[in-house]
Every structure is written in structure tokens, then in C-alpha cells.
Amino acid sequence: MSAVRPLAPPSANSSSAQLDLFQHVLDAYQVEGDRPLTNAKLYQSVARSAGLAAGEVERTVEISGSQHSPFKRAVRWVQQTMKHLGLLERQPGARGVWSLAQRNKDGLTAAPVGKRLVAFSTDLGIAIWGDSTQSFPQLGQPIHLVITSPPFLLRRPRAYGNPLTEQAYIDFICSALEPLVSQLAAGGSLCLNLTNDSFLVGSPARSVAKERLVLAMVDRLGLYLMDTLIWHNASKPPGPLQYASKRRVQLNTGYEPVYWFTNDPEKVFSDNRRVLQPHSERHKKWLRQVQDAGGCPRSAVYGDGAYRLRPSSYTNETEGRIAKNVLPIGHACADTRQYRRDAAALGLPVHGAMMPLSLARFLVEFLTLPGQLVVDLFGGTAKSAMAAELLQRYWITFELFAEYLRGGAQRFQRFPGFRLGEEFSLGFPKSL
Incomplete structure (x- = not known):
């Protein structure tokens, strides 16, 4: 599945590939449930669900002066994202072994994986x-x-x-x-x-x-x-x-x-008529002046002709002003x-x-x-x-x-x- 390959750099722009890989990694942890999962087993599970050949998993390229597997690097990037989201918890006393978390450090209980x-x-x-x-x-x-x-x-x-x-x-x-x-x-x-x-x-x-x-x-x-x-x-x-x-x-x-x-x-x-706002007291006062005068008491032009005051201006009462x-x-x-x-x-x-x-x-x-x-x-x-x-x-x-x-x-x-x-x-x- 070549779509996974562009994921190696965290800044890659292949959105569909990124979303696919996120789902493959999550699926690998969901299959294990609350059982711990090593990175080595994680790589195997993701590669299997993504349809990758063993050679693609182990293929390395030069990144920042050293040889790295683009596939493994991309998987670890997704894994890191899941850690930040609180979806994974480290197994005590084990390095690089994680499992899906249900209760985070703040005592919040996450829904059981795959259940609503x-x-x-x-x-x-x-x-x-x-x-x-x-x-x-x-x-x-x-x-x-x-x-x-x-x-x-x-x-x-x-x-x-x-x-x-x-x-x-x-x-x-x-x-x-x-x-x-x-x-x-x-x-x-x-x-x-x-x-x-x-x-x-x-x-x-x-x-x-x-x-x-x-x-x-x-x-x-x-x-x-x-x-x-x-x-x-x-x-x-x-x-x-x-x-x-x-x-x-x-x-x-x-x-x-x-x-x-x-x-x-x-x-x-x-x-916007469903969310009309009350007229200000200043506007209400102006409307009373217009009514008392039998029409707008002055004429003016604003904004190079964009707005004009005419005798007919402000003579129609409204339920409120349009919200900004x-x-x-x-x-x-x-x-x-x-x-x-x-x-x-x-x-x-x-x-x-x-x-x-x-x-x-x-x-x-x-x-x-x-x-x-x-x-x-x-x-x-x-x-x-x-x-x-x-x-x-x-x-x-x-x-x-x-x-x-x-x-x-x-x-x-x-x-x-x-x-x-x-x-x-x-x-x-x-x-x-």
C-alpha cells in the first residue's frame, strides 16, 4: 500500500494517507484491547492491515544524516499523537509498551474502546x-x-x-x-x-x-x-x-x-431575523425624532454615496437590529x-x-x-x-x-x- 510511504515526514501533506495510517494504528491497539502492545508488534499489525510487504516495513532512507524506516517513523508519529490525545497509557516498568487508556491522570473515565x-x-x-x-x-x-x-x-x-x-x-x-x-x-x-x-x-x-x-x-x-x-x-x-x-x-x-x-x-x-438584537436607546431616540418630524429631518451622503439619508429614511419601524x-x-x-x-x-x-x-x-x-x-x-x-x-x-x-x-x-x-x-x-x- 504505497499510500503510507509519504507519511514518513511529520510535515507531509498527504491527508488521506495520514488519516488511513491513524486508523490502522488505532485498530492495532483496539484489537489488543487493554493488553499491552510493543512497538515491534505494532509495526507488524499495522503493516498487515495496510497490506505492506515486509521489505517496505524494513526499508530505510537517510533522514537527518542517519538511516531510518519511513514506515516505522510514521507509525511512531501517529502513536505520539495518540499519547497526546490521552488514548494510550504506558505500561509500568516496560519501555516502549503502551495500551489503550480508559482513565487519564486527571481521573477522567474514557469510554471503553469501541463501545458507546x-x-x-x-x-x-x-x-x-x-x-x-x-x-x-x-x-x-x-x-x-x-x-x-x-x-x-x-x-x-x-x-x-x-x-x-x-x-x-x-x-x-x-x-x-x-x-x-x-x-x-x-x-x-x-x-x-x-x-x-x-x-x-x-x-x-x-x-x-x-x-x-x-x-x-x-x-x-x-x-x-x-x-x-x-x-x-x-x-x-x-x-x-x-x-x-x-x-x-x-x-x-x-x-x-x-x-x-x-x-x-x-x-x-x-x-438573521431569528436573532435580531434590541435597538439601542440612541437609535430609539432617533426614531422618535423622525416620527415627530413626520420624516427624516435631514439629508446627508456618507461613504462616497454608499449611504444616504432621505426624507423616507427610518420611517419603517423594525423589530430589532441585525446582529453583527x-x-x-x-x-x-x-x-x-x-x-x-x-x-x-x-x-x-x-x-x-x-x-x-x-x-x-x-x-x-x-x-x-x-x-x-x-x-x-x-x-x-x-x-x-x-x-x-x-x-x-x-x-x-x-x-x-x-x-x-x-x-x-x-x-x-x-x-x-x-x-x-x-x-x-x-x-x-x-x-x-
Whole structure:
């Protein structure tokens, strides 16, 4: 299988080959289950599933002045990515021996490999404990909106896991999203909330992984970029500390991007009338002046003729103003506070990077109609699901770590049809 060969350099651009090799490596560990797997056996298993001849496995070329096997080097690169994602754990006392992990160092319980369990459900949706990035199911109905905040590209991994290199991050996200994109309804949307705090190693220069990911979404997944929504978070803690507070060469970051994609720009379900914003007091005062004067009291031309004030201007009242693509939404919200209380009452760890409900709600309301399907493949505490539930959209959310879903389930118990998954709840308090 010659497609594997270009994978030797970590910077290789063969995306299909990279995704194929990732799956071969994962399959090798899944076959072993919780049994440890040496690298020598890993090479054999991957080569066998990829259809490689023994000569190709052992073939070496000169890399950085020494002879190396491109195949083995590529396998170890994928293995390293899986370690950063928290998918592998080292066997105590054994060098180079790893197995699939179920509980990470922060005490979070990953779903059993190859298994998905219902965490909880309502009449409108279902939360699934499982790894959404592997063998995403055919849902049997079109997805109208994918809204998710995937693991961030950060120097230090968070408890929920995240890749640490740009190329690994791009491959990981594209691989995870590809099966969802194939199930998008015509005109369906996909929204990605990404961090703005990724830097080159040891440098105050920002990483351009976000921009490369956007290009990959367009080039590899065939999507169109509709807009980059700016989530302006005035309550965001100061940072980056190293470069803004200590070295003083950067400004504090005050926003995160939300990239909005679609598979068909002509058929999108978005309608800005569903998310009209209240008029400002200044605008309301101006409207009263227009009404009292029986028409616009002055004429003017702005922007070299682009905007004109006429007697008829501002004489038609509107329900609100069209929202701008800069969304001033603070991080704190009542839904988050309730989740924290619920998690504390159950003795569970708290998720460290939650989207405010108002942001998820804005996206769901703007981009979908009641009765359509919203999917989140990195569900966390089920913020997107909550927004969909409140707005009468169907929803499906996936989350790898059980503790986050169990803590998040409490907020859904007030909705019709709520039920906690029986098998899922075995390891958690059952009382509600």
C-alpha cells in the first residue's frame, strides 16, 4: 500500500494517507484491547492491515544524516499523537509498551474502546458516552448543524486531551469531522469554536494552525467558509500570561473565533431575523425624532454615496437590529453555574473550558429551524444540546469522558422524557 510511504515526514501533506495510517494504528491497539502492545508488534499489525510487504516495513532512507524506516517513523508519529490525545497509557516498568487508556491522570473515565453507551436522553435528544472520532455512525437522518468546540491546540495538554502539533491537530479535526460532513443536509452548517491562544514553541508569535485548518476544511472536506464570527469575551482572564503580563510584547486576548462553514451557500437555513438584537436607546431616540418630524429631518451622503439619508429614511419601524458578526458574550452564565453546583454535589471533576449557553443558543437559533437536528461531537457538559433542547431542535451529543456527561445530565432532568442511561450510571450516583 504505497499510500503510507509519504507519511514518513511529520510535515507531509498527504491527508488521506495520514488519516488511513491513524486508523490502522488505532485498530492495532483496539484489537489488543487493554493488553499491552510493543512497538515491534505494532509495526507488524499495522503493516498487515495496510497490506505492506515486509521489505517496505524494513526499508530505510537517510533522514537527518542517519538511516531510518519511513514506515516505522510514521507509525511512531501517529502513536505520539495518540499519547497526546490521552488514548494510550504506558505500561509500568516496560519501555516502549503502551495500551489503550480508559482513565487519564486527571481521573477522567474514557469510554471503553469501541463501545458507546447512552449517558442520558430526552424526548428531543440523546447524549452518548463514546469516542466520536472513531467510526462515527450513520445516523439515518440528515444533520442540519454541527456545532462544537474541539480540543484546543495548546502547549500543555488539558485534562480532556488535545493534540500538541499543528499537523496532528489539523489531521485529527478533519478526520473527526469528515463523516459528519458527509451526513450534512444540503445547506447544513458546521461551526467550530477554536482557541486564539496557540503560539509557536518558545515564541510570542502566534500559530497559524487555525488558518491552516480553515483551508483544510475547504480543500479536504469540500466546505465553504460563510463567516468568521468573533466571540468577544470581555470577562476572559488576562493572557497569554508569558507574553502579555510578563514579557509585555503581546496584548491580552479578548476573543475566540467561531468558523461557520456550509456545504451549500445557496441553501443555508440561516436567517438573521431569528436573532435580531434590541435597538439601542440612541437609535430609539432617533426614531422618535423622525416620527415627530413626520420624516427624516435631514439629508446627508456618507461613504462616497454608499449611504444616504432621505426624507423616507427610518420611517419603517423594525423589530430589532441585525446582529453583527462580533458577538459580545461573557463566559459566565447561569447554566454554567448550575453545572458546577451539580458536579460538586456528585463529587465529580469540573470541565475546564465550557462554552457559554448564550453563544450556543445564538448559533442554533440563527442556523437552524425548529425540528432540525443539531450534533456536537465534542459535547463536554452538553451546552449545544441544552441550546437545542430549549429551542425545540433535535440533538445528539458525544463525549469521551463520563464525568462530564454525568455532571451535565443533571440540568436536563426537567425536560420531557429525561432518562439516565442504566448501564452508564453504574459507576456514578444514581440518585437525582
